[in-house]
Amino acid sequence: MPRTPHVLAIQSHVVFGHAGNSAAEFPMRRVGVNVWPLNTVQFSNHTQYGHWTGQVLPPEQIPALVDGIAAIGELGNCDAVLSGYLGSAAQGRSILEVVRRIREVNPRAVYLCDPVMGHPEKGCIVAPEVSEFLLHEAAAVADYLCPNQLELDSFCDRQPTSLEDCAAMARGLLVRGPKAILVKHLNYPGKPADAFEMLLVTLDETWHLRRPLLAFPRQPVGVGDLTSGLFLARLLLGDDLRTAFEFCAAAVHEVLLETQACGSYELELVRAQDRIAHPRVKFEAVKLG
Ligand SMILES: Nc1ncnc2c1ncn2[C@@H]1O[C@H](COP(=O)(O)OP(=O)(O)O)[C@@H](O)[C@H]1O
Ligand SMILES: Cc1ncc(COP(=O)(O)O)c(C=O)c1O
Ligand SMILES: [Mg+2]
Numbered sequence: 001m002p003r004t005p006h007v008l009a010i011q012s013h014v015v016f017g018h019a020g021n022s023a024a025e026f027p028m029r030r031v032g033v034n035v036w037p038l039n040t041v042q043f044s045n046h047t048q049y050g051h052w053t054g055q056v057l058p059p060e061q062i063p064a065l066v067d068g069i070a071a072i073g074e075l076g077n078c079d080a081v082l083s084g085y086l087g088s089a090a091q092g093r094s095i096l097e098v099v100r101r102i103r104e105v106n107p108r109a110v111y112l113c114d115p116v117m118g119h120p121e122k123g124c125i126v127a128p129e130v131s132e133f134l135l136h137e138a139a140a141v142a143d144y145l146c147p148n149q150l151e152l153d154s155f156c157d158r159q160p161t162s163l164e165d166c167a168a169m170a171r172g173l174l175v176r177g178p179k180a181i182l183v184k185h186l187n188y189p190g191k192p193a194d195a196f197e198m199l200l201v202t203l204d205e206t207w208h209l210r211r212p213l214l215a216f217p218r219q220p221v222g223v224g225d226l227t228s229g230l231f232l233a234r235l236l237l238g239d240d241l242r243t244a245f246e247f248c249a250a251a252v253h254e255v256l257l258e259t260q261a262c263g264s265y266e267l268e269l270v271r272a273q274d275r276i277a278h279p280r281v282k283f284e285a286v287k288l289g
Contacts, residue, residue: 002238004032004033004034005032005033005034005079005080005233005236005237006033006034006035006036006077006078006079006080007028007033007034007035007036007078007079007080007081007082007232007233007236008036008038008066008078008080008081008082008098008102009021009024009025009028009035009036009037009038009081009082009084009229010038010040010062010081010082010083010084010095010098011024011039011040011082011083011084011085011114011116011225012039012040012041012042012043012084012085013037013039013040013041013042013043014042014043014044014045014046014052015042015043015044015045015054016044016045017045017046017221017222017266017267018046018221018222018226018266018267018269019046019047019221019222019225020039020040020041020046020084020085020222020225021035021037021039021084021225022222023221023222023223023225023226023229023267023269024082024084024225024226024228024229024230025037025229026269026270026273027226027229027230027233027251027255027269027273027276028229028230028232028233030273030276030277031230031233031234031237031251031276031277032233032237033232033233033236033237036069036078038062038065038066039057040056040057040062040085040086040087040091041054041055041056041057041085041087042054042055042057046221046222048221056087059087059088059090059091059094062091062094062095062098063094063097063098066098066101066102070101070105075101075102075105075106076105076106077106078102078106078109079106079108079109079110079236080109080110080111080112080232080236081095081098081099081102081109081110081111081112082112082114082228082229082232083095083111083112083113083114083138084114084116084225084228085116086116086126086130086133086134088127088129088130089127089129089130089132089133089137092130092133092134092137092138093133093137095138096137096138096141099111099141100141110143110144110232110235110236111141111142111143111144112142112143112144112145112146112228112231112232113134113138113139113141113142113144113145113146114146114147114224114225114228115131115134115135115138115139115145115146115147115151115155116151116224117130117131117134117150117151117154131154131155134155135155135176139155139173139176139177139178140176140177141177142177142178143178143179143180144178144179144180144181144182144231144232144235145173145178145180145181145182146181146182146183146184146224146227146228146231147170147173147181147183147184148183148184148185148224149166149183149185149186149187149188152166152169152170152173152183153169155169155173156169156172156173160187160188160189161188161189162188162189162190163186163188163190163191163197163208163288164288164289165188166183166186166188166199167199167201167206167208167288167289170183170199170201170206171201171206174201174202174203179202179203180200180201180202180241181199181200181201181202182198182199182200182227182228182231182245183198183199183200183201184198184224184227184228185197185198185224186198186199192210193213194212194213195210195211195212195213196210196211196212196213196214197209197210197211198245198249200241200242200245200285202241205242205287206287206288206289207241207242207245207285207286207287207288208285208286208287208288209245209246209249209283209284209285209286210283211249211253211281211283212253214256214257214260215260216259216260217265218265220256220259220264220265220266220267221266221267222266222267223252223256223267226252226255226267226269227248227249227252230247230248230251230252230276231244231245231247231248234247234248242285245285246282246283246284246285247279249283250279250281250282250283251275251276251277251279253279253281253283254272254275254276254279254280254281255267255268255269255272255275255276257272257275257281258271258272258275259272
């Protein structure tokens with residue numbers, strides 16, 4: 001029987017609704033991956049509501065919790081680290097230290113960094129020190145980097161002129177160390193208005209994928225966290241990069257269809273669970289260049 005992969009997932013938790021680990025944990029488990037959630041914050045709800053209560057995990061708790069897992073002899077069973085929203089560069093550095101410790105006991109362990117920088121127009125901005133940390137420190141350690149367009153622009157300090165330029169910008173990040181860049185959400189001059197597009201870039205290949213853009217009264221939150229979690233889960237279950245890319249696009253689209261049909265603001269992860277595990281839609285990635 002194949003072993004169930006284990007992922008240490010270090011990101012936010014919301015009591016109500018879905019963002020961060022609360023968007024990624026259940027879907028990753030539903031497709032067959034064991035998740036160890038390490039919650040960097042516990043908030044009542046995601047911050048797009050404008051009001052929330054709760055607490056940030058004191059930074060020293062990240063190594064302390066990992067010490068506890070090491071002490072019971074389980075750290076070597078960790079196959080991957082996933083990180084999302086960071087409260088500070090110091091929190092980010094403690095995550096890189098955790099990755100280093102895990103690779104010491106399991107050299108095959110991988111690290112997927114979702115370089116969450118927030119949406120300025122949504123009133124969610126990450127401190128410049130966090131962006132600097134992601135570009136100069138985290139990218140060098142990560143196996144997979146999953147920016148959206150805003151995050152890619154911030155890394156490259158410019159906006160793309162075309163789809164090919166988006167690919168060139170992502171390819172430029174590969175020299176910093178990652179094996180692959182997943183651009184979870186593309187925006188460039190000339191993009192068809194009715195499409196939601198993504199890119200997967202490796203040293204040898206560039207894959208482009210298009211799915212229908214759905215209309216929502218308010219944009220759902222947690223889609224990025226769901227995307228990177230499912231991409232990593234499928235890689236750990238043995239998919240090649242292209243297959244994991246196509247799978248996460250299809251599964252996320254299924255969740256959005258369910259969410260739209262229910263008229264919900266929060267992602268309908270529970271109702272969509274069978275569609276996550278076995279997407280009925282299929283989007284084919286097309287090779288560029
Ligand atoms: N097919 C789709 N139709 C409409 N909106 C979508 C679709 N897929 C994703 N979205 C929305 O697009 C945005 C995705 O943004 P992205 O930058 O990838 O991730 P996030 O902001 O969730 O980290 C989110 O606001 C999400 O709700
Ligand atoms: C607590 C929390 N975590 C994570 C996120 C990121 O969500 P998304 O995947 O939409 O970027 C948000 C967005 O508002 C949030 O409030
Ligand atoms: Mg995001």
